[in-house]
Amino acid sequence: MLEFIRLWCEMLKTGQWPVFLIYALLMLALIVPRMVLGWIFYGLRRLGLIQNYPAQKCAATAMVTVAGETPQALERCLRGLKKSLERGTTEHALLVIIDKWDDAVLQDSNIELATIAQKYADVILCTNARSKRRNLRELMRVAEEKGVLKPLTILVDSDTFLADLNVVEKLLRPFVDERIGGVTTAQLIDNPRTWVQKVSFWLEHARMLSSMAAASLFRQVLCLPGRMYAVRTKLIVDQMDLLVHDSFRFLWWGPWQCFAGDDRFITNCVLKAGYGTIMVPEALVTTLAPEKFEDTRKMWTR
Numbered sequence: 001m002l003e004f005i006r007l008w009c010e011m012l013k014t015g016q017w018p019v020f021l022i023y024a025l026l027m028l029a030l031i032v033p034r035m036v037l038g039w040i041f042y043g044l045r046r047l048g049l050i051q052n053y054p055a056q057k058c059a060a061t062a063m064v065t066v067a068g069e070t071p072q073a074l075e076r077c078l079r080g081l082k083k084s085l086e087r088g089t090t091e092h093a094l095l096v097i098i099d100k101w102d103d104a105v106l107q108d109s110n111i112e113l114a115t116i117a118q119k120y121a122d123v124i125l126c127t128n129a130r131s132k133r134r135n136l137r138e139l140m141r142v143a144e145e146k147g148v149l150k151p152l153t154i155l156v157d158s159d160t161f162l163a164d165l166n167v168v169e170k171l172l173r174p175f176v177d178e179r180i181g182g183v184t185t186a187q188l189i190d191n192p193r194t195w196v197q198k199v200s201f202w203l204e205h206a207r208m209l210s211s212m213a214a215a216s217l218f219r220q221v222l223c224l225p226g227r228m229y230a231v232r233t234k235l236i237v238d239q240m241d242l243l244v245h246d247s248f249r250f251l252w253w254g255p256w257q258c259f260a261g262d263d264r265f266i267t268n269c270v271l272k273a274g275y276g277t278i279m280v281p282e283a284l285v286t287t288l289a290p291e292k293f294e295d296t297r298k299m300w301t302r
Contacts, residue, residue: 037214042281050217051280053173059091059150060172060230063139064121065132066158067099071112073159073288078120080162088169093122093148096158097135101126122148133262137240144237153233155266160227161190163284170283171230181275182267183283184221184229186212190286196296200289212279219276226263227287231270239269 011017044050062085066074078096085092096117100106110126117124123142129135136155143149152172162168167185174180186208189201215221224231236243243265247255258265270277290296 031210034210034214037217038210041213041217045281051174051278053176055169056173056176057088057090057169058152058172058175060085060089060152060154060168061093061095061143061148061150061233062154062156063136063143064094064096064156064158065099065135066096066113067132068106069113069158071109071116074113075116076161077156077158078117080165081156082120084162084165084168087165088167088172091150093143093150094120095123095125095139095143095148096121097125097127097139099127099130099135102128131259133244133246133259136262137244140237140240149233149237151233152230153236154228154230155226156228157226157287159288161286163286167283167285170280174278174280175230175232179276180219180278181235181270181273182221182224182229182231182277184224184277184279185227185283185285186279186281187225187227188284188286189289192289194291196293197289197291200296208279208281216278219278220271221277221279222267223264224267224277228285229263231266232275235270235273235275236266
């Protein structure tokens with residue numbers, strides 16, 4: 001900030017625009033509107049002018065994807081999710097799919113994961129797809145076959161932990177508004193210790209207070225983060241094949257098949273159908289973050 005002020009004074013004296021000053025002004029032009037809209041969003045919520053939805057329980061199907069998770073993390077995830085589903089829904093089904101089942105290194109761990117899942121899940125699947133998109137399609141197919149596919153679908157990563165037992169009820173509450181098609185939780189990093197995790201925590205917290213809040217003000221959250229969010233089942237049940245075969249191009253190169261970004265694809269399905277997407281700050285969850293920068297870099301690259 002001191003350098004910015006110094007360069008600003010220098011520009012006023014000389015009439016020359018340093019590159020850093022131009023860059024800083026561009027960044028402020030991007031950041032400040034988000035912050036202002038975020039403040040407006042939280043201010044209107046405190047006054048009860050927006051998102052004042054009545055408490056109302058709904059029926060929902062929760063789907064959890066697991067790939068190389070630690071047993072301790074899965075136990076914590078499913079225990080909290082199951083209790084929250086029991087408290088926050090009229091009826092529910094919990095489905096779990098465990099990927100990399102044939103991985104020799106993970107064999108013992110996968111058996112333990114399946115044992116844990118049996119304590120909480122209504123349906124357990126094991127697969128070698130090594131693709132979250134294919135796993136989501138399989139979960140949707142099996143839920144439909146077994147007759148446990150409810151009007152609302154909650155998608156959860158296995159390293160997501162609910163902050164309290166009312167998260168599901170808070171997450172589903174906005175669906176009383178027929179204009180809402182997707183709702184996401186507020187998300188932070190669980191127990192950050194290393195400097196990399198603390199940076200990740202700061203980024204998630206900043207996003208929750210600014211861009212996610214600003215987008216929610218207009219019911220236009222462009223990506224419902226995949227750690228835990230809910231959508232109207234009818235908007236995505238027929239889109240699963242497209243989800244699996246989704247691809248992208250860069251200029252004249254490609255197409256390449258998409259592996260990450262399943263949450264953005266599903267969000268696009270909701271928005272294209274004309275429904276709104278929002279964040280509910282009170283529905284707070286935490287998630288694990290890599291301890292090392294290299295692992296974090298790979299995550300950001302995906």
